[in-house]
Amino acid sequence: MSANNERGGRTFIEEARRAQIIQCAVDVIAESGYARATMAEIGKRAGIAKSVISYHFADKGELMQELVRTAVATYTQFLEPRLAAQPTAAGKICAYVTGSAEYMSTYTNMHLAVLEVAFNGLGPDGRPLTASIPLETHKPTLERILHDGQVSGELRQFDVRVMAGLLRSAVTHTMVMAQRADPDVDLDSYARELATAFALATRDRP
Amino acid sequence: MSANNERGGRTFIEEARRAQIIQCAVDVIAESGYARATMAEIGKRAGIAKSVISYHFADKGELMQELVRTAVATYTQFLEPRLAAQPTAAGKICAYVTGSAEYMSTYTNMHLAVLEVAFNGLGPDGRPLTASIPLETHKPTLERILHDGQVSGELRQFDVRVMAGLLRSAVTHTMVMAQRADPDVDLDSYARELATAFALATRDRP
Amino acid sequence: MSANNERGGRTFIEEARRAQIIQCAVDVIAESGYARATMAEIGKRAGIAKSVISYHFADKGELMQELVRTAVATYTQFLEPRLAAQPTAAGKICAYVTGSAEYMSTYTNMHLAVLEVAFNGLGPDGRPLTASIPLETHKPTLERILHDGQVSGELRQFDVRVMAGLLRSAVTHTMVMAQRADPDVDLDSYARELATAFALATRDRP
Amino acid sequence: MSANNERGGRTFIEEARRAQIIQCAVDVIAESGYARATMAEIGKRAGIAKSVISYHFADKGELMQELVRTAVATYTQFLEPRLAAQPTAAGKICAYVTGSAEYMSTYTNMHLAVLEVAFNGLGPDGRPLTASIPLETHKPTLERILHDGQVSGELRQFDVRVMAGLLRSAVTHTMVMAQRADPDVDLDSYARELATAFALATRDRP
DNA sequence: CATGAATGAGGTTTCATTCAT
DNA sequence: CATGAATGAAACCTCATTCAT
Structure with missing residues (x-):
């Protein structure tokens, strides 16, 4: 198993189990909160023994890590085309906000779960990983959009x-x-x- | 002890201990996260046995509750005069933002701790109390400020x-x-x- | 585990462990008293970690409950045929006394343990369950026997x-x-x- | 204090405190059971700090011991004249039973407390003192009464x-x-x- | 692959007891 | 004499993790 993790080569069935477990973890966390999301509870939700989780994931940490990774990937795939479809900075900003809302409506539990994990989960070092992965994710993208808008003169000068x-x-x-x-x-x-609100706060000519 | 809690009459020295314990809890939580903030850890930080905490607080829940209460009170006392000093809605908004920043600089750990507690702590019912108290606190105040600004024509029409x-x-x-x-x-x-940004987003005449 | 408890379906091996744990609890209680019968002590007697007990029983309360249930069932199975074998009321009374003595000789520890639990144990409400289950158990049976004996004229009139x-x-x-x-x-x-003594105290014609 | 205990010389006021504490212990135990009768609870009932109890009694064990001693003395003083007033064995047996009932009506809590202590309390050796003191108390007296009744021919031959x-x-x-x-x-x-019932069970001529 | 059983570390809480004031 | 404050041992329980089957 750990060999698989290291090599990255996973059976199809194994991949399915991992996905199922992650989904169950998402649901449990979203509904009952991180503290209630014990291995036993997640296993019960999935209809499997909790040791199965330990079999497929090295750690509870790895499970959470994968959960976040999945969520971020889903979010990105959801958002990217919507951003790309907009030529202007203002359009991209609007798309970012409304697209995110749409994402949250579609994947409510996943979003709630990521937030819970971000705030409650502990990193490998034992320190809380508050907002490390998920919130950093689109930071470069957003900053790039804003910066380009400023360069093109579409947006006013503010701290990006x-x-x-x-x-x-x-x-x-x-x-x-x-x-x-x-x-x-x-x-x-x-x-x-x-x-x-963001349109007003960012546009160049008042 | 519980008698004290019920009557609300507390010795000076007891009040001091409670304050000290709360402060240590704040520091531990801010530095190591909620999950690491065990009674033992807080006690160690305070240089006292963990049972002393149980002596002064009925529960870990009560400790966290008092922590939040203290923080909210401090924040309110800090912010209120700054808001009152501003006659205009725009001024109050600005004061709210800058005043909060100043508060956060002064009471960094306390603010971090409250956030942690709000996100990780569990209420008496066992459900997470995500941001119930602290974030709801100034909600009416803010909405009132914005509403008044709209009525006076100083602010544009937006969803308060x-x-x-x-x-x-x-x-x-x-x-x-x-x-x-x-x-x-x-x-x-x-x-x-x-x-x-908020000035631009809220003012009436673009 | 709790699933098992709820469904009532238990593995053979699990049933064996439960029986073993109950037996060890019985022995510890009988020998050292209820107060000394901590989870750790019972576990030590059984040669298992104390958490194993928590694995098989939801609660210390459940363990004690099961202990009493087991004892009562054993006692009843032991006594019933002896009572049924006697046609007369006097015979049943004698069988009750001598049968109980025989039971106590055979299951000494179990009987002692039940007494201890009955007197020292606390119910779910936190109140002592003094003799609720075990002593009430044969109350109807005894009263029925005595009553029938009075009706048939075999026993004198006394308060049943x-x-x-x-x-x-x-x-x-x-x-x-x-x-x-x-x-x-x-x-x-x-x-x-x-x-x-009971024959003399209950018979009809002096 | 311990000096006082050893010498047996106690102030009047000290004796009063001890009596008060014992009485409160009796009430708490009778009403809430032995397990609930913590030092804190007894102190609260008496309106004093729990450390006062430790001041007046070397131990919780000593408190219980004194409680039992008091109860036994009261019981004996209550019963003795009633027994002495009866010339016949049958009369004494009847007086023992009815007198005890009267005692229990008068000193209900005290009697309940003694039973609780007898069953739940631990002796100095850590072993339960199940009915050591209280039940042994009148054993010689009773046996003497019964024996004398047999010798005089008033009672039948049974195991005393x-x-x-x-x-x-x-x-x-x-x-x-x-x-x-x-x-x-x-x-x-x-x-x-x-x-x-006892009259019938013990009298000589059926 | 999956499971049930077992483990041990660690968490909160209770309580008899001690001590300076 | 009495008190409030503090202590540390010990109790019960939870949970992530491991292992033989």
Whole structure:
């Protein structure tokens, strides 16, 4: 098994099991919180013994790592074409916000789970991995978009890293909190409101 | 002891111990994360036996509750005069952002700890209390400020709850993440950038 | 495991472990008293880690409950045929006393343990479960026997509940105390003495 | 303090405190059971700090020992004149049963507490002191009464120790259990029923 | 591949006891 | 004499992990 992990060569059936386990972990975490997501609970949800998880993943850490990796990949695949379809910086910003909202509607549990893991999970060093992977993910992309918009004169001069950070937490955090406070919130219109705010905050000519 | 808790009458020396324990809990949580903040660890930090904590707090839950209560009180006392000093809505928004940044600089660990507790801690029902208390705290205040600004014509028409949520997570989340990613970040200028963005996003005449 | 508990379907090997653990608990309790019967002690006696007990029983409460259940079942199976073999009320009373003595000789520790648990154990509500299950067990049976004997004219008119209570504590308590005071007491002749006393106390014609 | 204990010379006020503490221990044990009778609980009931108990009693063991000693003394003082007033063995047996019932009605908590302590408490050697003191107390007295009755020809020939044991547990155990099962039971008539049974079981001429 | 059984470290909490004030 | 504060041992329980089958 560990050999497989190192070589990266995995059976088809094994890949399926890993995917199933990750999905169950996602659901358990999203529904009951990270603290309740014990190996036993995840195994029960998957209908398998908890030792199966240990068989397929070296560690609970590895499972969480893979969970996050999966989520990030899904998110990226979801977002990328929407960003590419927009020629202007303003369009890309809007697409980022509304696309993220759409992603969160589609993959709600996955998004909630990633947030939980990011905040509660511990890295290999034992220190919390707060927002290491997931929030860093689109940072370069966002900064690039904003920077290009400034160069082209479309966007005003602001600190690119600050604005990128604000954008990121607007979608990964603000919307999630809003949804958690009121599960019936309309993410679509919520995203449009945010998009407008960002358009005003970033455009060049006031 | 529980009698004390119920009556609310506490010795001076007891109040001091409670404060000390809370402070140590804050430091441990901020530095090592919630998961590492065991009673033993907090006790070790305070130089006392872990049972002393049980002596002064009924529960680990009560300790965390008091920690959050303390932090919220401190934050409120810090922010309120700064908001009151500003007559205009724009001024209050700016004060909210910069004041929060200043608070975070002054009480860094306390703020980090509250975030950790909010995300990782479990309520009495066993369910995570994700950001229940701390983030809800200033929600009415913010919404009131924004609403009044719209009524007076100073601010444009936007969804008050969305903008309030964005403001809130900008200070409680965006800045924290930025600081965590790069501890040397200048919160002051970071806050000014944010304040500008919000000024543009909320003012009435574009 | 809890799944097993709920479904009631248990492996053969698991049933064996449970029986072993219960037996060890019985021995520890009988020899050292309830207060000394910690999980660690029971585990040590069984040659297993204490967590194994937690694996097989949800709770210490469940362990004690199962212990009592086992003892009561054993006792009933032991006594029932002896009672059924006697046609007369006097015969049944004698069989009850002597049969119980025989049971106590055969399952000494088990009987001692049940007494300890009955007196020291706490129910789920935290209140002592003094003699709830074990002593109530044969109450209806005894009262029925005595009542039938009165109806048939074989026994005199007395308060059935008082006499049943006396009978019950004569076997569950008097004999135990006697044995505890002097471990070499001859339970057989002790029982015969008791049987005679009850025959005289209950028969119709003086 | 320990000097006082050893010398046996105690202040008046000290004696009063000890009596008060013992009484509170009795009440707590009778009402909540031995397991709930912690030093803190007893102290709370007495309105004093738990360390006061440690000041007046060397040990929790000593407290329990004194509690039992007090109860036994009270019981003896209560019973002795009633026994002495009866010239015949049958009269003494009846007086023992009914007198004990009366005692239990008068000092209910004390009696319940002694039973709890007898069954749950641990002796200095760490072994349970199950009924060592209290049940042994009147054993010689009872046996003497029965023996004398046999010698005088008033009582039939039975094993004195068995009958004494039965009498003892009839009052210390049977009645208590009856009262515990149904707090409204009439101990007086209960005792009369028992007295009749023992009269029939012990008299010489059938 | 999968499982049930077992483990041991570690967490929270309780409690009798001690001690300076 | 009495108190509040502190202690440390010990109890129960949880959980990630390992292993023989």
